[in-house]
Amino acid sequence: MDIKLQQVSYAYAQGTPFEKRALFDVDFEIPSHTYQAIIGHTGSGKSTILQHFNALLRPTSGEVHIGDRIVVAGKKAKDLKSVRQKVGIVFQFPEHQLFEETVLKDIMFGPMNFGVTEKEAEARAKELVGLVGLPENVLEKSPFDLSGGQMRRVAIAGVLAMEPEVIVLDEPTAGLDPRGQKEIMDMFYKLHQERGLTTILVTHSMEDAARYADNIVIMHEGKNVLSGIPQEIFKDVETLKNFRLEPPRIVRFQQKIEKMINQSFSKICLTEEELATEIARVLREERAES
Numbered sequence: 001m002d003i004k005l006q007q008v009s010y011a012y013a014q015g016t017p018f019e020k021r022a023l024f025d026v027d028f029e030i031p032s033h034t035y036q037a038i039i040g041h042t043g044s045g046k047s048t049i050l051q052h053f054n055a056l057l058r059p060t061s062g063e064v065h066i067g068d069r070i071v072v073a074g075k076k077a078k079d080l081k082s083v084r085q086k087v088g089i090v091f092q093f094p095e096h097q098l099f100e101e102t103v104l105k106d107i108m109f110g111p112m113n114f115g116v117t118e119k120e121a122e123a124r125a126k127e128l129v130g131l132v133g134l135p136e137n138v139l140e141k142s143p144f145d146l147s148g149g150q151m152r153r154v155a156i157a158g159v160l161a162m163e164p165e166v167i168v169l170d171e172p173t174a175g176l177d178p179r180g181q182k183e184i185m186d187m188f189y190k191l192h193q194e195r196g197l198t199t200i201l202v203t204h205s206m207e208d209a210a211r212y213a214d215n216i217v218i219m220h221e222g223k224n225v226l227s228g229i230p231q232e233i234f235k236d237v238e239t240l241k242n243f244r245l246e247p248p249r250i251v252r253f254q255q256k257i258e259k260m261i262n263q264s265f266s267k268i269c270l271t272e273e274e275l276a277t278e279i280a281r282v283l284r285e286e287r288a289e290s
């Protein structure tokens with residue numbers, strides 16, 4: 001299911017003294033089955049955009065195309081329920097939304113609310129706990145007896161239980177330790193690869209955007225200012241700085257290596273062994289910095 005934003009503008013509290021324009025003529029398309037990252041400095045409009053992907057917010061002007069549904073300013077769109085089922089959003093700290101007595105009930109809640117039978121919802125919950133990296137015996141426990149990382153996984157399973165075609169991830173690893181972060185990001189990547197789930201990642205992490213995304217959009221002061229594949233986006237360090245973004249470590253590493261290779265063609269003329277030693281040293285330095 002493609003998502004397309006055409007000239008989307010959005011103002012909070014429109015028409016009041018508190019009006020705040022957050023998006024200005026945002027225009028981009030996310031084709032089905034792609035992994036799209038949206039990056040940008042704080043306050044650039046990322047969260048405002050993501051709420052347009054399943055019509056939680058309606059544009060003040062412009063159009064949002066969600067599959068064959070078109071959401072426009074001023075018109076009430078009918079049957080948004082199906083849109084909300086097809087586009088699942090994992091909000092920041094989704095575990096804050098857990099509320100049922102057991103993990104099983106919490107995961108089943110969404111699909112049953114959308115008319116899925118109890119039997120089917122239970123089957124989905126049983127499959128999903130394993131997929132998000134939890135043991136099956138967690139199903140009968142209270143979600144509030146679990147660790148923060150486990151609660152996050154339960155909340156993610158709850159969104160996946162709706163079997164969305166598109167999943168929107170708003171800083172999905174915030175507050176997790178580095179191992180938990182990688183496990184969650186790898187899990188979403190696997191889902192994207194194996195099930196063709198269209199994935200939209202809103203993140204401050206340039207590392208994650210570089211590692212997982214097919215395409216990146218940069219937001220700056222409510223506008224989409226740059227779009228492209230990660231290699232292109234992160235190549236131009238000066239432009240990134242203008243948008244108050246740092247390139248990921250891998251780009252800094254690449255630049256140091258390129259400089260060394262260039263030196264080996266110049267009068268400094270490093271031998272292959274010296275070059276290999278230097279590369280290993282830079283790699284160690286980069287690892288120590290991270």
Ligand SMILES: Nc1ncnc2c1ncn2[C@@H]1O[C@H](COP(=O)(O)OP(=O)(O)OP(=O)(O)O)[C@@H](O)[C@H]1O
Pocket residue numbers: 012013020021022040041042043044045046047048049
């Ligand atoms: N509920 C709101 N009412 C009024 N203004 C808001 C509201 N939510 C966001 N804004 C403003 O809209 C602009 C865009 O905010 P948004 O939260 O979309 O940015 P963001 O890129 O997601 O930021 P962050 O990375 O800090 O989450 C900011 O100037 C923000 O202050």
